[in-house]
Amino acid sequence: MIPLSWYLILAAALFSVGLFGVLARKNAIAILLGVELMLNAVNINLVAFWRYGSLASIAGQVFAIIVFAVAAAEVAVGLGLVISVYRRRNTVVADELDLMKW
Amino acid sequence: MNPTTFAAILPEVLLLVLGILILVVEPFWKEKDRRNTGWLTFGGLLAILVVSLLAGRPGEPTSVFGGTIRFDWLGFFFKMLFIFAAAMTSLFMMDVEKLGRRGESYLLLLASTLGMNLMASASDLVMLYLAIETTSIPLYVLSGFIVDDEKSTESGFKYLLFGAMTSAVMLYGFSLLFGFTGTTNLYEIAAAVAGAQVSTVTALGVIALVLVGIGFKVSLVPFHFWAPDTYEGAPTPVAGFLSTASKAAGFAVLVRLFFIAFAKNGLAPDWTTGLAALATLTMTLGNLVAMTQTNIKRLLAYSSIAHAGYVMIGVVAFSNLGVTSVVFYLIAYILTNLAAFGIVAVFSRVAGSDKISDYAGLSRRSPWLAMAMLVAFLSLAGMPPFGGFVAKVFVFAAAVKSDLVWLAVVGVINSILGVYYYLTVLKVVYLYRMEGEAEESHPIPLTRPYGIALVVLSLGVLLIGTLFAPWFSASGAAALNLF
Amino acid sequence: MTVDLILFLILALVAVATAAGMLFSRNAVYSALFLVLNFASIAVFYLLLGAPFIAMAQITVYAGAIMVLFLFVIMLLGAEQLAPIKVLPWQRPLAIGLAAVLVAETAYLLILRAKPAADIIPPAETVNTLGELQRLGMALFNQYLLPFEVTSILLLVAMVGAIVLTKREKGERE
Numbered sequence: 001m002i003p004l005s006w007y008l009i010l011a012a013a014l015f016s017v018g019l020f021g022v023l024a025r026k027n028a029i030a031i032l033l034g035v036e037l038m039l040n041a042v043n044i045n046l047v048a049f050w051r052y053g054s055l056a057s058i059a060g061q062v063f064a065i066i067v068f069a070v071a072a073a074e075v076a077v078g079l080g081l082v083i084s085v086y087r088r089r090n091t092v093v094a095d096e097l098d099l100m101k102w
Numbered sequence: 103m104n105p106t107t108f109a110a111i112l113p114e115v116l117l118l119v120l121g122i123l124i125l126v127v128e129p130f131w132k133e134k135d136r137r138n139t140g141w142l143t144f145g146g147l148l149a150i151l152v153v154s155l156l157a158g159r160p161g162e163p164t165s166v167f168g169g170t171i172r173f174d175w176l177g178f179f180f181k182m183l184f185i186f187a188a189a190m191t192s193l194f195m196m197d198v199e200k201l202g203r204r205g206e207s208y209l210l211l212l213a214s215t216l217g218m219n220l221m222a223s224a225s226d227l228v229m230l231y232l233a234i235e236t237t238s239i240p241l242y243v244l245s246g247f248i249v250d251d252e253k254s255t256e257s258g259f260k261y262l263l264f265g266a267m268t269s270a271v272m273l274y275g276f277s278l279l280f281g282f283t284g285t286t287n288l289y290e291i292a293a294a295v296a297g298a299q300v301s302t303v304t305a306l307g308v309i310a311l312v313l314v315g316i317g318f319k320v321s322l323v324p325f326h327f328w329a330p331d332t333y334e335g336a337p338t339p340v341a342g343f344l345s346t347a348s349k350a351a352g353f354a355v356l357v358r359l360f361f362i363a364f365a366k367n368g369l370a371p372d373w374t375t376g377l378a379a380l381a382t383l384t385m386t387l388g389n390l391v392a393m394t395q396t397n398i399k400r401l402l403a404y405s406s407i408a409h410a411g412y413v414m415i416g417v418v419a420f421s422n423l424g425v426t427s428v429v430f431y432l433i434a435y436i437l438t439n440l441a442a443f444g445i446v447a448v449f450s451r452v453a454g455s456d457k458i459s460d461y462a463g464l465s466r467r468s469p470w471l472a473m474a475m476l477v478a479f480l481s482l483a484g485m486p487p488f489g490g491f492v493a494k495v496f497v498f499a500a501a502v503k504s505d506l507v508w509l510a511v512v513g514v515i516n517s518i519l520g521v522y523y524y525l526t527v528l529k530v531v532y533l534y535r536m537e538g539e540a541e542e543s544h545p546i547p548l549t550r551p552y553g554i555a556l557v558v559l560s561l562g563v564l565l566i567g568t569l570f571a572p573w574f575s576a577s578g579a580a581a582l583n584l585f
Numbered sequence: 586m587t588v589d590l591i592l593f594l595i596l597a598l599v600a601v602a603t604a605a606g607m608l609f610s611r612n613a614v615y616s617a618l619f620l621v622l623n624f625a626s627i628a629v630f631y632l633l634l635g636a637p638f639i640a641m642a643q644i645t646v647y648a649g650a651i652m653v654l655f656l657f658v659i660m661l662l663g664a665e666q667l668a669p670i671k672v673l674p675w676q677r678p679l680a681i682g683l684a685a686v687l688v689a690e691t692a693y694l695l696i697l698r699a700k701p702a703a704d705i706i707p708p709a710e711t712v713n714t715l716g717e718l719q720r721l722g723m724a725l726f727n728q729y730l731l732p733f734e735v736t737s738i739l740l741l742v743a744m745v746g747a748i749v750l751t752k753r754e755k756g757e758r759e
Contacts, residue, residue: 007634014604017608022267025608029659032655040627043627047631049284057285061721062721064636066231066232068646069736071647073739075655076743082658083662125745168728170728210745240742243745247749247750
């Protein structure tokens with residue numbers, strides 16, 4: 001059997017790649033893709049913990065399903081905002097959106 | 103479904119019914135009558151407030167819905183606050199162009215309020231995560247609601263990017279918490295953490311991850327970057343809602359998570375130290391940067407960051423009095439800051455500007471608006487006899503009682519810094535004249551919804567500052583229920 | 586046993602490689618397609634873990650619906666070409682630093698400190714997947730009924746939000 005920690009390390013690796021993408025990419029769509037990868041890494045964690053934890057609790061799978069739904073809602077709104085920004089500014093590069101300063 | 107179970111989600115069910123009602127009714131109204139959706143929302147929210155207070159009061163704390171919801175006074179108290187804040191926000195929204203006549207905007211407001219209610223009462227990680235997202239997603243849309251305004255779309259967009267990232271990090275923390283304890287229920291997690299199933303280092307790692315998500319909601323300092331931009335670009339009433347109700351919901355979660363799940367002896371000193379450092383940073387940075395602002399919405403944004411720092415003092419105190427002072431502070435803060443953003447909404451609707459220098463001569467253009475501003479800003483500055491003063495006193499007292507005198511001192515010094523920039527704004531309002539001294543020809547009319555909301559809020563700020571005992575004992579009762 | 590192990594290693598390689606591909610490709614369409622591949626390999630992990638329902642949902646909802654939405658928007662906006670990466674001087678090191686801290690922290694937690702994780706009873710060789718599915722349904726409609734219902738509100742709001750944000754008004758709607 002594959003040790004639990006392998007799954008967790010895989011999830012951590014994917015999560016870190018996603019986080020790096022979110023922090024380093026400039027393109028709004030690429031940032032959203034990074035967030036999706038982060039959520040997927042979390043799901044691997046949840047399902048692995050369910051399988052290796054006490055099987056009496058199915059909570060891990062339930063959590064994963066809820067994360068699916070939230071991700072779908074977030075993407076719908078996120079892409080909606082990307083489209084509305086693009087219509088006004090003709091850009092999806094987060095860096096060029098510097099109308100307001102930090 | 104037994105009565106207690108139903109009572110536990112009564113406000114949420116009613117909010118949902120009201121939202122659907124608006125969605126159904128609005129298309130039947132003629133264009134010119136669409137503003138009435140605002141009145142409908144306001145009336146509906148008041149009715150929900152009354153019905154919940156009469157029929158939905160909790161008794162002994164109970165867990166309902168398979169432990170996903172805890173029905174207690176703390177949650178109930180926060181719920182009533184959120185519904186009140188939403189009612190005031192609906193009044194402020196009515197006369198905002200391209201926002202007030204759209205049924206969708208009120209539906210989103212109600213959905214977000216529903217999410218906050220669930221945040222305040224959730225006692226399960228699954229429910230908690232879902233509640234946080236149900237709060238945030240409508241707010242992303244509301245911030246970017248005015249699609250032909252560059253600043254608004256951009257503000258919604260930035261808010262979403264930050265929110266999505268921080269909530270994913272928090273979710274990662276939740277997944278580890280679930281993995282190491284084997285349960286999603288907060289109270290069972292508390293037992294597992296206390297039972298040394300989870301080592302201190304693991305717990306602190308998880309706390310750090312979770313804090314990213316909550317820090318974003320309450321705009322603690324390393325996670326505050328979104329706040330000024332979003333507040334500046336978002337429609338003003340939405341910014342007011344973001345800075346009050348949304349922040350209070352974040353604190354409701356923070357208190358429940360940290361005081362229940364991470365309350366283990368030996369663990370608490372570690373995270374209180376960390377949070378004390380964050381509180382210090384948050385207050386100081388918020389106040390210092392606020393001084394340099396020329397835009398009133400950005401000033402209020404940084405001031406609201408600073409206020410998150412003051413509330414944190416109550417959390418760091420980690421005592422019963424601490425929670426009480428947090429709840430009390432949030433009541434006073436919600437009233438005051440809603441009023442402040444409401445005034446900005448009124449002004450910018452007429453004057454079309456958010457620059458502080460354009461507020462010159464306001465006291466002559468509209469004495470009543472200037473009066474409301476005086477009340478709100480003095481309360482924000484922490485002057486007696488307004489709510490903000492008493493709230494600050496309680497928070498600092500909680501810190502002193504928990505042997506955190508240094509933190510209370512930092513808080514007092516920061517309050518003094520705050521007084522400076524709040525008074526600077528009031529100086530512009532009261533002492534400076536408009537260009538050409540033509541104030542009489544530039545009046546600022548108050549429409550009825552603005553008038554009602556500002557009167558209610560100003561009186562509320564005064565009431566809390568003078569007759570604070572009942573509010574304080576209510577906060578205390580709510581705090582007791584947590585443990 | 587060893588088959589599982591080899592499968593895991595290959596899949597892990599695919600998953601990490603496609604994630605990296607998503608990160609480094611200049612073309613947004615390639616990025617999205619790499620991610621589809623990544624999600625598909627994650628679905629196989631779920632099968633390995635004995636969660637066929639999650640695997641199916643992963644393929645249909647994630648790799649299917651969500652990623653198609655992404656591709657739609659990318660092509661709609663003609664945003665295939667990601668701007669050449671202009672990096673703020675501090676941003677790249679910060680991102681690497683943060684990601685490294687996270688990896689280190691997790692590795693530390695998992696390998697050195699997570700005793701409970703090591704103590705966990707090794708799972709039964711096979712899971713009764715059909716029985717698990719039934720239990721999942723029961724949990725979703727009993728213990729987690731309220732979150733399940735709230736999901737529907739969330740999706741309704743997301744739908745309204747997406748329409749509000751993208752609908753072009755005919756003239757002014759005053």
